[in-house]
Amino acid sequence: MASTNSWTLEFESSVAAPRLFRAAVLDWHTLAPKLAPHIVVSAHPVEGEGSIGSVRQFNFTSAMPFSLMKEKLEFLDENKCECKSTLIEGGGIGTAIETATSHIKVEPTASGGSVVKVESTYKLLPGVEVKDEITKAKDSVTAIFKGAEAYLIANPDAYI
Numbered sequence: 011m012a013s014t015n016s017w018t019l020e021f022e023s024s025v026a027a028p029r030l031f032r033a034a035v036l037d038w039h040t041l042a043p044k045l046a047p048h049i050v051v052s053a054h055p056v057e058g059e060g061s062i063g064s065v066r067q068f069n070f071t072s073a074m075p076f077s078l079m080k081e082k083l084e085f086l087d088e089n090k091c092e093c094k095s096t097l098i099e100g101g102g103i104g105t106a107i108e109t110a111t112s113h114i115k116v117e118p119t120a121s122g123g124s125v126v127k128v129e130s131t132y133k134l135l136p137g138v139e140v141k142d143e144i145t146k147a148k149d150s151v152t153a154i155f156k157g158a159e160a161y162l163i164a165n166p167d168a169y170i
Contacts, residue, residue, distance in 0.1 A: 015140070016131040019148050023116075023155065025162045027124035029169045031091035031116040034126075034158035037169070039066045045157045049073050062086055065098065076100050084111070091116040091124075108133040126155050 023030055033041060039053035051069045058064025060083070067080045079101035085094040097103055097110040110132040117125045128151055134140065162168055 014131060014133045016129060017144050017148065018130075019128040019151055020125060021152060021155070022119065022123060022125050023159050024121075024123045025159050026122060027091045027116045027118040029162055030124050030126070030155065030158060031088075031114075032169045033162055034155045035091075035093060035114055035116070036060060036088070038154060038158070039068065041158060041161065042068065042154070045161055046153070047071075056080060058083075060086075067099075076102060076105075081112075104135075106135060106138045108135050 039055065042050040042053050049071055051071055053066065053068040056065040056067050062083055062085065064083045065080055066083075067078060069078050070076065077100065079097065080099040081095045081101075082098050083093060083095050085092070087093070092113075092115040094111060094113045097107070097112075101107070101110070103110065110130065113129045113131075115127045117127065119125055130147065
């Protein structure tokens with residue numbers, strides 16, 4: 011029987027929490043193909059317009075071990091820069107992972123920047139072992155936020 015596991019990640023950014031949350035989380039389907047074309051070929055909403063229950067799809071290059079990923083937004087509090095989403099297709103679902111959810115919270119710091127906190131919970135399919143996938147997942151999430159951060163620093167009027 012497979013057990014439920016999780017990992018956490020926390021890092022700081024010099025960008026204000028609301029801007030970083032909007033760019034790296036809410037609008038990542040728009041920015042990802044522009045900022046990370048070597049990883050994300052395209053991305054688009056499948057259902058909804060960004061509210062709870064919305065689904066968006068990311069299509070990946072051969073740099074990723076899977077060609078697509080669909081995620082469903084389960085919880086959203088834009089004022090608190092917090093959301094939860096569930097992986098519903100691709101991304102290893104059905105081949106290695108039974109279920110996977112992510113909880114992201116971007117909190118303001120006294121210096122005007124932010125702290126990004128991510129918790130991912132997943133249940134592997136029976137017989138599947140985790141090797142370096144957790145490190146790759148953490149690196150991927152960090153790259154998303156650092157890419158958005160660099161874009162926001164270079165474009166100070168974006169996502170105000």
